Amino acid sequence: MPGPGAGRTATAIIPLGFGPPAPAALARALVDAARFGFTELLVPVIPELLAEAQQAAAASGILPHGAQVAIIPCAARTAGVALADIGGRIATDVLLVDPARTVEANWLDLPAGKHAAVLSVSGAADALAPAGLAYLTPDTLAALPPEADLPGLLAHLLHQPDTALWHLPAEVTRPARANEPTRPPRPALFLDRDGTLNEDYGYVSDPDRLVLLPGAAAAVKRANDLGWYVFLVTNQSGVGRGYYAEAQAAACNAALQEMLRIDGAHLDDMRYAADHPDAIEPRYRVPTGWRKPEPGMLTDLMAHWPVMREKSLMVGDKDSDVAAGEAAGIRGLLFNGPDLDAALAPQMAVL
Secondary structure, eight states, X not given: OOOTTSSOXXXXXXXXXXXXXXXXXXXXXXXXXXXXXXXXXXXXXXXXXXXHHHHHHHHTOSOGGGOEEEEXXXXXXXXXXXXXXXXXXXXXXXXXXXXXEEEOSOGGGSOOOSSEEEEEEETSSSTTEEEEEEXXXXXXHHHOOOOSSHHHHHHHHHTSTTEEEEEEEGGGEEEOOTTOOSSXXXXXXXXXXXXXXXXXXXXXXXXXXXXXXXXXXXXHHHHHHHTOEEEEEEEOHHHHTTSSOHHHXXXXXXXXXXXXXXXTOOOSEEEEEOOOTTOSSHHHHSXXXXXXXXXXXXXXXXXXSOBOGGGOEEEESSHHHHHHHHHTTOEEEEOOOSOHHHHHHHXXXXX
């Protein structure tokens, strides 16, 4: 069943715990929500926890994809009151996130049921044990009973006939730790864009003409499911040459992200290099060190994300892609088609 990334509007994220959330755990919940493409992050907290929640939001660092955090004070400690306080502001589908639990899984696999979907832990003593995520429509949100805490609310949803369940093994979810890392170290898959993820018809700049190559979304989802970071690193000399503006390059990258989300896949972060020695404008003729085969895009991403370099992979359809990876200390793989997932599956299995 398609998940929340599959063509649905779900931009309001509510990390909502029971009792005082630990700042580190709340920050991890915010970053994880943003990683999976949810950009409006709402944090209901009681007034005396407002400063703590703001510190947790700040501790999350640079959230991917321009995510914004809004702190919403609530009048009481109960989840029901918190939901009632903000329910009238929510016009889209909502992902409820319990920052007291960490879920090491691809959130975009969460099924979208008629009214609600809830993550449950298979193999638990209670066959319907909630594990900290629930996907709700505005109608379901408005009809929820005022439960005492979030686990009680999620347990209530698990027993509703219209709730779709997403079963995961117990080892992929656990209680959040007091010193929860905001961005845990992970392997990373660095991907070129044109000719690797989408068809390269030359200076790709129109989002409406983006066409994913065979296996592109499946390869990104494979990395997501394995717990890898996935980064886009693309040369866009068309900007420097004056063929299109940076805004068009950014729009293409955003459209690519949305196309991947339809298949439950996502990019964690993106970089593009607009400079070129033959650029029209002088500012684009200045070498930045980002244009592949230079490694600047990769090293900048690794400065912002805790990448396990020795287990990571750079993939592209040109020798310059491989060279950029190797210059950054990342193993490079030249992709010659025809299916990206088929090419990457054995490579990722051995890393």
